[in-house]
Amino acid sequence: MRQTVSASPHITSNNSTRKIMIDVLIALVPCVVCAVVFYGYHVIINLVTCLIFCFVTELLYSLIKSKNLSKEGVKSSSVTDLSFAVTAVILALNLPSVMTVSAWNVTAYNAKGAVAFSFDTVVLCALGSIVAIALVKMLFGGIGKNFANPACTGRIFLFIAFGGAGAFATVSSLFESAATTGATWLGTRDAVTGDMLLDMFLGNTGTAAVGETCVIAILCGYVYLSARKVIDWRYPLMTVGSVMLFSMLFDVVPSGHKGLAFFYDMLAHVLSGGVMFGAVFMATDYSTSPNTFWGNVVFAVGVGLITALIRAFGSFPEGFSFALLIMNLTVPLIDKYIIPKPFGYVKPEKKKKDKKPKKEKIGQTAAKEAGNE
């Protein structure tokens, strides 16, 4: 009998990349259901479009790269790990239900004058998927090697490229007709009331992206992912907390609100826009977030800071996805300098006379910061 020889360990857990991706997809189900409830069948069309185009792009890319067009080539390609589906679902949930480009406007209207089917939306979803998978993920080496969150980048691409053409202008919830991006709290900055907060929490309000609607659904996903240990439960809390803190500093304090209004404003900052959805599903993306606890603290602080800056002083009402994209780029740097202290680490005794080069000092303080984890 031939025996296999390999390095230890010889047993592994029954965990796999595909199982992790399936867990994320399960966690996304409540958000998808809520999006469909609030925005109707358009969400399903977008979702299917994104899924198809993400799948085809990734499959084609890997087939062309491996030059193996047989059945085995398909089986060994990276589509089998289902990460394309996670990207597709997150991307679809990050877009408005209907995106019409005023220049083309291939849209069918129903008798009531509402949009029945928008071909523009399908084209934009397809474009976003191709950018997300081909440009951001596969060109940089596939899963685990992408420098930025594919779904986030796909959304930002569409937002910047077609935002001017009116694609991100209309968001009509089934319950609150004619709500627009401008009509979200971040655009109007109306005085916050308790009822408004409750509406934001339940999803009964206009949002720029369909997945951000219902906070309850997002929390369900968060609890599931934390319980399955797919994500560390602390990280989304850190991100949300940091957004809260910095929007308080830059926005709420200057606004001069006192007492309950002060508190309501802070909550409104967290509940509106993509903060909750992004903190749970996008900022925890494996390849684009740091691998250490203290690295994630730095990451969360950065995301919160930039989000608050864009919201307070920027030209866009919402800045979470931009903040995320910018912080994604710092991740390699964070992981280079914030290394946990190995077990039994002894601080080297400081020599008094010879000066240490500056580079080493940075490494040391970083190691010190990472000490508790």
Next chain:
Amino acid sequence: MKKFTFKKGIRVPHNKTTSGSPLVECPAPATVYIPLAQHIGKPAVCCVSVGDKVKAGAVIGRADGFVSANVFSSVSGTVKSVERRKTPNGACAHVAIENDGKYECESLPKLEKFDKESLLERIAAAGIVGMGGAGFPASVKYAPKKPVDTFILNAAECEPYITCDHRLLLEQTESVLEGASYLATTLGLDSFKIGIEDNKLDAVERINAAIAEKGVRAEIVLLKSRYPQGAEKQLIYAVTRRKVPRGGLPADVGVAVGNVHTAYAVFDAAVNGTPLYRRAMTVAGAVARPSNIWVRTGSKLSDCLEFCGGASADCVKTLAGGPMMGTALDHTDYSVTKTTGALLLLDRKHVETSQPHACINCGKCARVCPMNLMPMYIDAYTLAENYGEAKRYGALDCIECGCCAFTCPAKRTLVQSVKVAKRKIKELGL
């Protein structure tokens, strides 16, 4: 009882199916091949010549230098040859002895005094090494250069499948405790601690009874069943909350650790005068009769396997040692040594044979690493042949416990990379 543990680590399936089967004597084959290198350090020097008659317990290899250990004949018979044979990690000289089947014994003289010096002398004379797997000569280990205030008997046995220490504790409770107190004596201590995982509560009961009955000055520290609880640094942290410094020895924090089987061997050598030529071993996995056996060193692994009914047809991996840190063998034609604690046969269902996928950067390896390293970067930099950077991420601190590779969803061979990195760092002198 409060349970202690170290930080991080993983939960592994125990699969300790043989914990109920008592130790049985495995008959020695017609010819035993006894390796002269059964320990860390210099191989012993052969001191018999072809044609010599030897008894079981006769010295056939003398310790060569300070870090070395005596090697004894495990059977009585005639020396047939001294030849170089393969071992799982290389090759060394083996003494082949034809077994006459009489098992005549030769023992060391009765020990008069049980004080520090005479015990240490006996440990050296009986060729005792650390029997948990490393095989470091005990005479060196128990004469540390720094003062030690705690001796821990390592009864964690955290590797899946292996049960030989557990059986020893159940069957030879008093002998093991006595051996451990001798080890404590060599360190100048009058009491010791026993670190044991909570999946061996029957052994805990036995030990408590023996402590009460014999008045042994020992204290049980119950540990959570978590891998790698029995790794030296982790055990010391779990029991004493002391951290062995990077690149340091347990003696640096005033601790010494001894394995259950080592303690038993010390008892056997001190009280019965029997040198170390046989050991308890677990044969488990895909075999007809998984069991715990007493086996004489120099027997072939295939003899043990035959005694246990042979391997099943679908066995794909043969391991010397446990599934987390054991060595995969290409065949079973190797000799049993003082440190062979288990022979494990795994079928396709129980072993990982799939190819590694791309790292998804999930960070699970860093989250479970008991040494607090970042295995994903060590792996990546080793594959990129940037060993300096691999060292910066802690390649040299790795204890190769395998938690990272166990937990990796992409099934990456992280430990293999670390092993390569360690060797290359040494080679290149980084």
